[in-house]
Amino acid sequence: MAKMTLDDKLGVDRFKVDEHNAHIIVDETYNNIDEINRLIMACPAGLYSYNDGKVDFNYEGCLECGTCRVVSLGKVIKSWSYPRGPLGVEYHHG
Numbered sequence: 345m346a347k348m349t350l351d352d353k354l355g356v357d358r359f360k361v362d363e364h365n366a367h368i369i370v371d372e373t374y375n376n377i378d379e380i381n382r383l384i385m386a387c388p389a390g391l392y393s394y395n396d397g398k399v400d401f402n403y404e405g406c407l408e409c410g411t412c413r414v415v416s417l418g419k420v421i422k423s424w425s426y427p428r429g430p431l432g433v434e435y436h437h438g
């Protein structure tokens with residue numbers, strides 16, 4: 345059996361996206377690049393990026409691990425909560 349890559353493993357999870365309520369709110373204008381880079385490196389799903397002077401974030405692939413909350417609440421992260429049930433990530437083994 346071939347070894348699964350991280351993308352393979354993430355690909356078997358299911359996401360029920362709350363299209364009307366983001367469960368994580370970011371400050372797109374935050375401009376401390378060291379703090380932003382720390383957040384980019386910390387998110388295991390790779391959901392943060394910095395483009396044209398703005399923080400880009402897409403909550404749709406969130407794994408609900410809470411890492412960004414620990415790293416940057418009150419800085420880039422303005423608010424963090426779990427998605428409303430039964431929405432959010434649903435883990436599956438490959």
Ligand code: SF4
Nearest residue numbers: 387406407409410412
């Ligand atoms: S909770 Fe985890 S997966 Fe979701 S955005 Fe934060 S660091 Fe990324």
